[in-house]
Amino acid sequence: MQTATPHHPTLPVEKQEFRDAMARLGTAVNIITTDGPAGRAGFTASAVCSVTDTPPTLLVCLNRSASVYPMFKQNHVLCVNTLAHSHESLSNLFGGKTPMEQRFEAAEWSTLATGSPILSGALVSFDCKITQITSVGTHDILICEAVALVRNDESHGLAYFDRRYHSLMRAANSGS
Numbered sequence: 202m203q204t205a206t207p208h209h210p211t212l213p214v215e216k217q218e219f220r221d222a223m224a225r226l227g228t229a230v231n232i233i234t235t236d237g238p239a240g241r242a243g244f245t246a247s248a249v250c251s252v253t254d255t256p257p258t259l260l261v262c263l264n265r266s267a268s269v270y271p272m273f274k275q276n277h278v279l280c281v282n283t284l285a286h287s288h289e290s291l292s293n294l295f296g297g298k299t300p301m302e303q304r305f306e307a308a309e310w311s312t313l314a315t316g317s318p319i320l321s322g323a324l325v326s327f328d329c330k331i332t333q334i335t336s337v338g339t340h341d342i343l344i345c346e347a348v349a350l351v352r353n354d355e356s357h358g359l360a361y362f363d364r365r366y367h368s369l370m371r372a373a374n375s376g377s
């Protein structure tokens with residue numbers, strides 16, 4: 202059944218109405234990590250997308266009021282770890298108010314080029330340096346250039362849609 206939400210063109214879109222609309226956009230789920238002089242930190246993010254492949258660049262949107270914000274701002278490096286379907290509880294751990302040590306104790310990590318934590322079993326990890334930061338409203342858009350990658354071609358994916366997690370099944374013989 203289709204439910205229309207009429208909206209008067211001259212009225213501003215309310216925050217709740219915007220969130221209800223954004224909940225209709227299915228996304229991948231990622232744990233964004235950093236380490237460096239300001240310390241180790243990580244949070245769950247759905248606001249991640251590809252910007253350009255030349256140079257290989259992603260963007261991540263981070264709320265400036267998050268406890269992890271100063272670490273990302275000061276370390277200037279991060280890793281985008283895209284979650285597999287087995288990572289649902291880890292996603293909640295990094296998306297809640299859990300102390301940082303407890304978040305990292307729940308999984309295995311390594312490092313690659315920048316020193317940012319690489320999640321074992323992630324579908325893909327983009328190890329990045331942060332090249333630009335732009336503030337928009339409550340969030341900063343972190344522009345990130347990938348300097349190294351790890352890919353896992355076995356696991357099924359995890360999607361976030363309609364405020365719930367969904368498994369994304371990989372076809373047999375996929376993985377180009």
Ligand SMILES: NC(=O)C1=CN([C@@H]2O[C@H](COP(=O)(O)OP(=O)(O)OC[C@H]3O[C@@H](n4cnc5c(N)ncnc54)[C@H](O)[C@@H]3O)[C@@H](O)[C@H]2O)C=CC1
Binds near residue numbers: 220223247262264364
């Ligand atoms: N971009 C962000 O900062 C996001 C933050 N969240 C956090 O997780 C909580 C739970 O999210 P949901 O279960 O999806 O229910 P929700 O009703 O709070 O959010 C629905 C959708 O609105 C968008 N959204 C939520 N908070 C936002 C924010 N502060 N800035 C920009 N977009 C935002 C996201 O697309 C989200 O999936 C949110 O209240 C928020 O604290 C979740 C998704 C994205």
Ligand SMILES: Cc1cc2nc3c(=O)[nH]c(=O)nc-3n(C[C@H](O)[C@H](O)[C@H](O)COP(=O)(O)O)c2cc1C
Binds near residue numbers: 245249295
């Ligand atoms: C599925 C999901 C997606 C999220 N996406 C984002 C996001 O894209 N950007 C963001 O700033 N916070 C996002 N959050 C919220 C952060 O993960 C959360 O605020 C994080 O724990 C950092 O907060 P804290 O360090 O203050 O505890 C998301 C949370 C969940 C559960």
